[in-house]
Amino acid sequence: MDVTGATSTSSQTSVEAMKQSSNPVSEDFNTFLTLLTAQIRNQDPLAPLDSTQFVEQLATFSSLEQQVRTNDQLESISLMIAEMYSNAAGEWVGQDAAVTTSWLPYQGGEVDFTADIPMEADQALMVIRDTSGEVIDTQSLDPAQSPWSWDGKTANNADADHGLYQMVIELYQGGQPLGMMEPKIISKVTQASIENGEVMLGFENRMTQSAAKVTRIAGE
Structure with a gap:
């Protein structure tokens, strides 16, 4: 369910659908209660319902009642979780x-x-x-001056074509290589969705990532 701006329409629809969905256990409970009441009302006074059988039916009644209450509580918790996810997703948009x-x-x-x-x-x-693995640009970075920007130009000062590129940061100490690391690409969140209980974010630059693996930029 997508969220764009505040809380998404689809998120609200999903929550409302959960509220309005029928509860099979509750229906079974009501049916059992109706049948038990009718059985007691219409029993033969000269041959009343066997006490053992009646106790068993009352036990079944109690078990169904408890299950209905448990399901109601679980449904309430599910609604709360769904609303929390919707709110959490909406808070990312525009950041x-x-x-x-x-x-x-x-x-x-x-x-x-x-x-x-x-x-x-x-x-x-x-x-x-x-x-294809060909280097199109390099840029020296001052480790103390983050964040940085790439101007979208190639090494020969031409505009880079739109498409997929690999960006890595090579690390050195005293001119000797230490290794490489992935950068953190900064972009604005334009949409959010809830997929399999996880908040997924869509970005202005068309990236998609789980909110759990994204860092909000301080001050936003």
Whole structure:
């Protein structure tokens, strides 16, 4: 159920549907109660209902009643959880957030990104490759000046084509390589949905990620 702006219409529809859905256990309980009442009312006074059988029926009645109450409580809890997910999803829309990924679905313009550069690294280098593995641009990064931006230009100052690129950050210490890490691509959340009990976010740059794996940008 998608959420765009505040709480989504589809989220509200789903919650209302849960409220209005029929409860089979409750229906069985009402049917049993009706039959038991009719049985008592219409029993032969000269041959009343066997006490053992009556106690068994009362036990069944008590069990059904307890099950109805349990189901009502579970339904109430489910409604509360659904509303909480809807509210949580709606709060993300319009916010800037960072997704940790090495794959960038580029749609033009500047790309903001950040990373948690380890303290031992005294040099960082952004490297962008196309899907064939060819390097199209590199950029030296000051580890103390995050976030950074890629202007969308290739090494020869041409506009990069729209498409999928790989962005990694190479780390160095004293000129010696330490390894590579994924950047955190920053983009605005444009939609949110609840899928299998998980809040999924859609971004302005067409990325999709679970809210559990996304970092909200401070100050937004």
